[in-house]
Amino acid sequence: MYLETRLPLGLTLWQSRSDFGSMVPADGCTDLIVRDGQLVVAGPSTRWIATSSDGDSGSVGLRLPPGFAGAVLGTSPVDLVDRAAAIEDLIPHDAAAGLRAAMLPVARDPGLSDALSARVLDRMATPRRRLNFIRHAAGRAASVRTVAAELGESERTFRRRMLSDFGYGYATLVRIQRAANARHLLERGAKPSEAAATAGFADQAHLTREFRRLVGITPAQFAGSSA
Numbered sequence: 341m342y343l344e345t346r347l348p349l350g351l352t353l354w355q356s357r358s359d360f361g362s363m364v365p366a367d368g369c370t371d372l373i374v375r376d377g378q379l380v381v382a383g384p385s386t387r388w389i390a391t392s393s394d395g396d397s398g399s400v401g402l403r404l405p406p407g408f409a410g411a412v413l414g415t416s417p418v419d420l421v422d423r424a425a426a427i428e429d430l431i432p433h434d435a436a437a438g439l440r441a442a443m444l445p446v447a448r449d450p451g452l453s454d455a456l457s458a459r460v461l462d463r464m465a466t467p468r469r470r471l472n473f474i475r476h477a478a479g480r481a482a483s484v485r486t487v488a489a490e491l492g493e494s495e496r497t498f499r500r501r502m503l504s505d506f507g508y509g510y511a512t513l514v515r516i517q518r519a520a521n522a523r524h525l526l527e528r529g530a531k532p533s534e535a536a537a538t539a540g541f542a543d544q545a546h547l548t549r550e551f552r553r554l555v556g557i558t559p560a561q562f563a564g565s566s567a
Contacts, residue, residue, distance in 0.1 A: 341398075345450065347457050349464050350405035355450055357398035361391045365523065366554040368406035368506065368516045370417055372427075372439065374447035375399045379427045379440045383420025384409060384507040386516065388556035400447040402456065406513060407471035410505045412463045417507035471505060478513040479521070481540055519554045522547060527566045532559035 345353040364385070371382040376395050384406065409417040415431055427436045442456040470491065477487045487510065488498035502510050518539050525535040536547035536559075544559075551559050 345453070347453065349461055349468060351457065351460065351464075352403040353446070353450060353453050354401050354403060355398065356401075359393050361393055363556045364389050364391055365519070365556065366516055367520065368508070368513060370404045370409035370413075370420070370507075371401045372404070372443055373399055373401040373424075374443050377444070377447075379436075379443050380424050381413070381420060381427055381430055382424040383417050383422065386422055386508050386512050387553055389422070390556075400443075400450060402443070402446075402460065404460070405471075406475055406516070407505045408464050408467070409507060411467050412460055414463075416504045418503050421507045467505065474502075474510070475513070475517070478510065479517045481514050481518065484510050515550060516554065519550050522551070522559070523555065523562065526559060526563045532563065535559060 341355070341357045343355045347353055366385045366387050366389075368384050368386065370384050373380045373382055376397060382401075404412055409420070413431055414435060420430070427439055430436070431439075438459075442459050445452045446456050473490070474487060477490070484495055484498065488495045491498060493501070499509065502508070502513075506513060518541065522535045522539040522541070525538055526532070530538065532547060533544045536542075536544045539547070541547040541550065548558055551557065551562065555562060557565075
């Protein structure tokens, strides 16, 4: 069983209960996950990952859109890329206790997400315009120079802030967004060659290489599983 609830500002509350693991495509997001009474942060994913079973009590998570981990956690996610860690190992005790206190009731009853959402949304409010602009720019593969100029920053400052906010570089975000666009096209019935051309890949071979790294399967396999 897997359920998602969309919340404001791109947040996603999800519930999972499965005896089996799964393959999860890279999405650049960070997840706050409660499993067996523990709060774990799964850092930004820049490659596909294999998840484990959810255990007897299942898992409940809050997925943060790309770029918001730094604001919500109060620390750069750069050392969390493609790995997970207990919340206590990442941020000061008081801050960790606050997030845990907000997450645990939601793990028991996902209907109690209002207090958690308010806490997280408050931290997302200030940087959201800048971060959303960057994500949309990456979706159309705008250059670093163009994005930095639009933000009124030097390229060096822009690259530094990408790491502190997202945990990874702008080129990686472009790759993740491009692969996501291709997945959506394949889900709608596009052929791999069509998805490659429309999403901005050099050719179908480029799409296949990126899918193997970011999705874990080939475009043809993905299209078959979505049919």
